[in-house]
Amino acid sequence: MLAVFDRTDAALRIKVHAAALGFDLCGIAPAGPSVYRQHLLDWIASGQAGEMHFLQERFAERADPSIYFPGVRSVISVAINYHTPLDPAPRGHARIARYAQGDDYHEQLKKKLYDLADWLREQFPEAETRCGTDSVPIMEREYAARAGVGWIGKHTGLLHPQIGSWLLLGEVLTTLDLPADQPMADACGTCTRCIEACPTQAITPYQLDARRCISYLTIEHTGDIDPELQSKMGDWLYGCDICQDVCPHNRRPPASDTAWLQPRTATNSIDPNAVLNWSKDDYHQFTRRSAMRRVKLPQFQRNARIVLQNQEKE
Ligand code: B12
Ligand code: SF4
Ligand code: SF4
Known part of the structure; x- marks a missing residue:
């Protein structure tokens, strides 16, 4: 007899495994088209993307994950906290953004995303996957917000109420139909x-x-x-x-103890x-x-x- 696919149990096991791999947050979003397609289009058309032509070049994929990955049903969105301790820069020094002070997250996070995707296909042989971080033609913040990983703040970054915004995002896209998490309410309030x-x-x-x-x-x-x-x-x-x-x-964000993120x-x-x-x-x-x-x-x-x-x- 064929085993019945238990969606709720699958989602739970995915989250437990993501945590075991070192991801601080994990949520699941339906992979439907971007709700902010027109916003992105207007933003590019107004010139605000500057020289970042890559946003326009793969626009259709960016606006709809099913064009990038036909058959995709769910986006497993993950985040890793990169709040590492920083000494104040000595007078006369130039500063470097925190996310770039350790090893390249593109390489390191990708390895972890591949581990998660490999595990998923082992557990659910019918599943197909694609994964990536940053350079994938996906609106990572929008799907992370949809997956309840955090909310999008006025500065356009994704924040989590306990961890803050020192978060790098990545995702595993899959053909599995998984139950979606609830998006979070915007907690920026009147702050500017x-x-x-x-x-x-x-x-x-x-x-x-x-x-x-x-x-x-x-x-x-x-x-x-x-x-x-x-x-x-x-x-x-x-x-x-x-x-x-x-x-x-x-x-007061928690400190990241991920070795490759340390300055x-x-x-x-x-x-x-x-x-x-x-x-x-x-x-x-x-x-x-x-x-x-x-x-x-x-x-x-x-x-x-x-x-x-x-x-x-x-
Ligand atoms: C292009 C890009 C940039 C550009 C433009 C940033 C921008 N705000 O658009 C530049 C070079 C400026 C940049 C800077 C930074 N970036 Co950057 N960048 C990207 C990239 C590759 C694409 C973003 C994009 O499509 N921008 C176009 C805008 C229009 O889209 P968007 O930001 O995704 O916003 C959408 C949603 O917010 C949605 N939306 C959802 N809810 C709501 C609500 C309302 C009211 C509205 C209007 C819209 C809206 O609408 C928008 C259109 O879809 C992503 C990776 C990716 N593939 O997504 C990383 C990414 C956004 N960057 C990241 C980081 C870390 C940074 C920096 C912090 C690096 C640094 N310290 O210097 C800064 C932060 C600057 C800032 N305040 O945003 C992280 C953000 C993580 C997080 N916690 O949010 C990402 C996700 C990379 C990653 N994998 O972790 N980045
Ligand atoms: S939007 Fe944020 S990252 Fe960009 S210049 Fe202003 S303060 Fe700096
Ligand atoms: S809480 Fe305030 S500072 Fe933080 S993103 Fe929202 S408006 Fe900006």
């Missing part, structure tokens, strides 16, 4: 701290003008940077954490003059197995020059 603290005024509630965001300018943008924005970029060499640092839900240097920052003097080898050494490899040497040196200019004005 992230909007006020953003030095470049990149945030309007629930929308980000990437062209003004320091994370975009330091990581994704390749050419010269508008002088008006340069002067607001402060001492950020790579990425920016200001809107997360000021969020009241990040006041590589004691200072979590670097002297911008050293960056200006980097040889190709120095650059390769610094960015080895790091998410920072996305930024090429000329961009790093452009960012370092901006930090030095801003520090001279202090």
